[in-house]
């Protein structure tokens with residue numbers, strides 16, 4: 332007698348399970364994929380019930396015919412977790428891309444009032460409907476590339492009421508889309524125009540007004556700061572994140588993207604969940620991450636989009652034993668990227684990861700980078716049934732066969748989804 336399940340995915344050429352152990356993968360463990368050749372996966376009540384060789388699973392479980400999916404010798408792997416995005420924004424910044432192509436740098440454009448501050452002006456005046464509508468379309472595209480969990484930061488609002496609004500809109504998006512969203516408070520993304528002359532006043536608003544209300548009134552689990560020369564210096568960053576920690580929020584940091592001003596060291600000292608970017612990190616900074624148990628989130632799509640030819644030292648991080656995760660950094664200025672496979676390819680080609688290390692970086696390690704690693708990011712009994720089924724002979728195809736999506740189906744919470752983005756209203760201005 333076979334056990335009835337809700338969904339059975341069978342005849343997979345490869346099931347990439349990531350193995351049974353909990354915890355972020357570091358060092359040589361970052362290349363352990365727990366591959367099962369000719370495998371199958373059984374799902375019930377939104378959770379994985381069993382995974383193993385096709386014959387074993389098929390003899391033990393059965394699902395209704397329309398919920399029995401033939402993977403046709405393709406690859407089954409966990410849905411990607413994208414652990415660093417600024418997905419909730421209003422309007423795009425194509426003109427800045429043109430300016431960069433003509434030789435201006437990102438920081439020069441920002442200093443002239445473009446960059447983050449131009450997105451803030453747009454966000455503050457846009458309707459909720461427009462912001463959510465545009466963001467839903469971006470989530471649709473992410474899902475079409477196999478992403479099922481997305482960290483989303485506030486930070487284009489930069490006033491107490493507007494930041495609370497941003498976090499509320501992230502909840503609204505989460506409720507309206509199959510992808511799960513993990514909200515992060517990034518009120519310390521930039522100094523808003525009205526506080527440029529007195530940045531200290533804004534830091535006080537962050538610590539005394541915004542953070543207590545964010546902790547009390549929102550679902551935000553993380554606090555992040557853009558710790559960088561010309562933005563939040565090390566001392567201002569420390570004040571914001573220690574206050575956040577005292578209120579029970581976990582920490583992420585934009586650290587060492589352009590200059591090594593001590594962000595990685597601070598992340599290590601405070602045992603942040605992740606430190607992100609890390610292009611300019613020194614050996615000392617990386618050692619602090621290792622010692623503090625911090626996950627390094629690399630965003631090679633940002634370097635690529637900015638045409639920088641400078642990337643985080645991913646190979647070195649893995650050799651040091653730092654868990655490496657990968658993210659899109661999806662944002663309208665420095666990384667208009669929604670494809671995790673592109674990010675994985677860049678991680679292989681530009682930061683020295685192997686395809687296996689990149690896949691681990693976008694699944695199990697990225698799930699831990701958003702505090703969800705015990706719930707998703709692997710294919711193991713009891714975990715959330717978030718899967719992608721690829722029309723590809725090997726997981727290596729993700730980084731080898733570039734430029735499109737290999738996703739044939741997505742499974743989210745045990746539900747079989749067509750990854751083709753639906754037609755939605757554009758909300759163009």
Ligand SMILES: [Zn+2]
Pocket residue numbers: 415416417585660
């Ligand atoms: Zn960012």
